[in-house]
Amino acid sequence: MPYVPDDWTASFARVHACFHNKRHTCIGYATRTVYMRFSKKSLVHVFLLSLAALLMLILGLLQPDSALSQGQPTPRLDVTVEAIGSANLRAGPGIEYDLVGTIQSGTSYRMVGRSAHFPWYLIALPESMGWVFKDLVKVNGDLANVPFTEMIIEDLPPGNPTATEFQGLIPPSITPQATDSPVAQITYVIVTNTPVPGAATATPVINFQPSQTSAAANTGVSVKVNRTINVRYGPDVSYPLMGTISDGPSYVVTRRHLPSKWLEIVYPGVPWQRGWVSGDLVTVIGDVNLVPVITGTEFGFPTATPLPPMVVTAAAPWTTPSASINQVLTDLGSDINNYLISRGFVAGTSRQASVFIMNLTTGQAFSINPNVAYTAASLLKVPLMVAMYEKLDTIPDRDLAWLIASMIVCSENTSANRILQFIGDGDALRGAAVVTDTMRQLGLSHTLMSRQFSTDNPQATYTPFPPAFVPPVTTGIDQIITQPDPEKQTTPADMGFLMAAIYQCGLDNSGPLISTFGGKITQAECRQMVYVMKQVVGRAMIPDGLPTTDINVFVAHKRGIIDEMHGDASIVFTPGGDYVLVIMMRQPTYLNPTVSFPIMAEISRRTYNVFNESRPLAEIANTKIPACSRIPIAFVDTLSSANPPPLN
Incomplete structure (x- = not known):
């Protein structure tokens, strides 16, 4: 006797529930073939039930989600974004839409929607929404939880929007969540489903095939x-x-x-x-x-190359600009720039580096990622040393010679502050201003100092800070992206040109240090500066990229190190030619020396090999900076002598 299984009603209920919930896996229920024997009446019954199920499936697939049919996403509160630096907000998911605001790093915003066709996210502001390009933000949470939407945003009319205007768009619980820094003022907007006047509504340039996009x-x-x-x-x-x-x-x-x-x-x-x-x-x-x-030539995201050329010919302010650098230096600059990018130090981001190189024989020079200010840290002790010699009328006595050696060789801040006090006529704060003025006189206007060096000893702060607020000095370059110390800044180019000026002065008694200061800085004093920079302890950073067994290769340099910035400014003497190399690296958080030191050494090695093709260095060393506990008496003797050794 034909029969129908006892659980056919339960099976049908599962099919009905599946279709009602619009799960695509329902097809398996509707199309599954079951070999059973049915009576004629049962067959008719099953046929009608199957037909009803098929109609439910069709209606379920045709009916859009209620939220999306209105163009309004259902926000998920567990997915947030934070800007990488800063990011523009737009009225729609593309750069052709109007700019409606900006966000910056330091605040998290809830993501309430994403485009199904373009790599853009819709985020909730305190009173509205805005679209942000996905590569400009960090996402926290599972994107699969965020619904698709293509809603467009219109300008906010006068007056504050009411809660009714935003009902259904932004849950009351959505507010920006502070992380670690304040954000800039946001321009608020109203979200609608009306296209922005003038916005592109034709078929977009990006054509996904197949149309259903997935990660x-x-x-x-x-x-x-x-x-x-x-x-x-x-x-x-x-x-x-x-x-x-x-x-x-x-x-x-x-x-x-x-x-x-x-x-x-x-x-x-x-x-x-x-x-x-x-x-x-x-x-x-x-x-x-x-x-x-x-397809096409536009990819639906902001132009990836708005930055100026990264390898730029550099000319000192006291020379006629060179038309170009030779191909050898051009190739070296490109090689170093690509190497930095491969190591994650990218111009225009918060984690970046800048490099300056000058051929001291030809005077040709270039900068990589120029016109960016960095925290100068102890690199400022070189301009301070120059300012000290400009003030000094006689050979340094042994006490001052010891302070110079301590400041450069051991990078001792207390000694540096004593010298600031000396050039400031007893006022270290005034001495810092003298350093800035000395650099200005040389045309090196991107270096500034308005405060003495910090020390662990509170008694070593010799000058009280002025009671009135002193606004930070502007230098005409980017003083934002690396968040440099407003009181101590420089660039690799400024440091590089200064090192070149010291070299030229010590080599043949010429150059800007001689001409600018009217003989107040002498050739012997420049040789003392080079001598003491040759004595800096350790080989970490630039020296680690130089041969250790060639007695004709040596370096005079000064490091500057704080948690987030590492720098090294050097004059390198080699058989293939002398050159200046300055590197500064920065990232927002602690910059680990195990990352930065080998990168600097590798840049140094590549530069050395270009100048010494017949005797290339195969690999870098990787050393640490040793402790510096005492100053040899020979250093003091040389720095207080009227006849310091020649440069090489």
């Missing part, structure tokens, strides 16, 4: 390489070089470009963590057809 990481597609290849800002060799990848790890593919066959990968070498590689140079792991496709 590329979910496709399981990645690439590997068996040699070093370039990573670029766009899908063609005409785009600027961003960095390189090498044999070893695999890199997730996020998008592919047609017809060029270039692939966008997750690239950790830059803050936005994306870059393009040629598909012909990589091995693809997985089905590349699962990766979203884009």
Whole structure:
């Protein structure tokens, strides 16, 4: 006798519930074939039930979510974003939409939506929303919990918006969450579903195929390489070089470009963590057809190369600017810049570095990532030493010679403050102003000092600070991105030109130190400066990139180190030619010497090898800075002598 199983009603209930909840896995219930014997009446009954289930499925697939049908996302409170530096907010998910505000690092905002077609996130402000490009923010939480939406934002009318105007858009509990620094004022906007006048509404340039986009990481597609290849800002060799990848790890593919066959990968070498590689140079792991496709020449995100050229010809303020540097120095600059990028120090970000190199034979010089101010730290002891010799009318006595050696060789702050007090006629604060003025007279206007060096001994603070607020000195360059100390700043170029001036003065009694100060600084004094900088303890940083066994190679240098900034300014003497090399590196948090010191040494090695092609150095050393507990009597004798040794 034909029968129907006793649980057919329960099975149907599961199918009905599945369709009601719009789960795509319901297809398995509706299409599953079950071999059973049915009576004619039972067959009709089952047929009608199946037809009803099929109709429910169709209606469920056609009916949009109620929230999305109104263009309004249902916010998830467990996903937040924080700007990497600062980020613009726009009226829609693209740079063609109006700018409606900005956010900065230090505050977290709830993400309430994301575009299904473009890499943009919708975030909640205290009274409204705004779109931010995904590579400009850090995401905390699971993006899978954030609904898709394409809503557009209009300008805020006069007056404060009422709660009714934002009902259903922003939960009352959504407020910015402070992390570790205040944020700038935000321009508030109202969210609507009306396109912004003039905004592009045609088919966007980015055409994903297939249309249903998904995170590329979910496709399981990645690439590997068996040699070093370039990573670029766009899908063609005409785009600027961003960095390189090498044999070893695999890199997730996020998008592919047609017809060029270039692939966008997750690239950790830059803050936005994306870059393009040629598909012909990589091995693809997985089905590349699962990766979203884009076409055209615009990629739906802010232009990745708004920065000025990173390797720039440099000329001292007292010389006629050189038209260009030779190809050898040009290639060296590009090589160092690419190396810094590969190590995660990228111009225009909070983790960056700048370099200055001058050929002391030809005078040709260049800067990498110029016109950025850094905290000067103990690098300022070189300008202080110059200012001291400019004031000094006689050979240093033994007490002053000891202070000079202590300040440079051991980088002793208390000794430096004693010298500041000396050049300030008893006032260390006035002495700091003398240092700034000395650099200004040389045309090195990006260096400033308005306070003495800090010490562990509170009794060593010789001058009270002025009771009135003194605004920070502006120098005409970027004094924001590295958050430099407002009272102690410099640049690699300023330090490099000063080191070159000391070299020229000590070499042949010429140059800006001689001409600017009317003979107050002498050749013997410049030689004393070079001599004492040769005695700096340890070989960490730039010296670690130089040979240790060649007696014709030596370096005069001064380090500057604080938690987040490491710098080294040097004059390097080699058989292939003498040169100046200055490196400054900074990141927002503690900069580990195990990271920065080898990078500086490697830059030093590459520079040395360019000047000494016939005797290249194969690898760097990696040493630490030893303790400096005493000053040898020979140092004091030389610094108080009228006849210091020549430069080399």
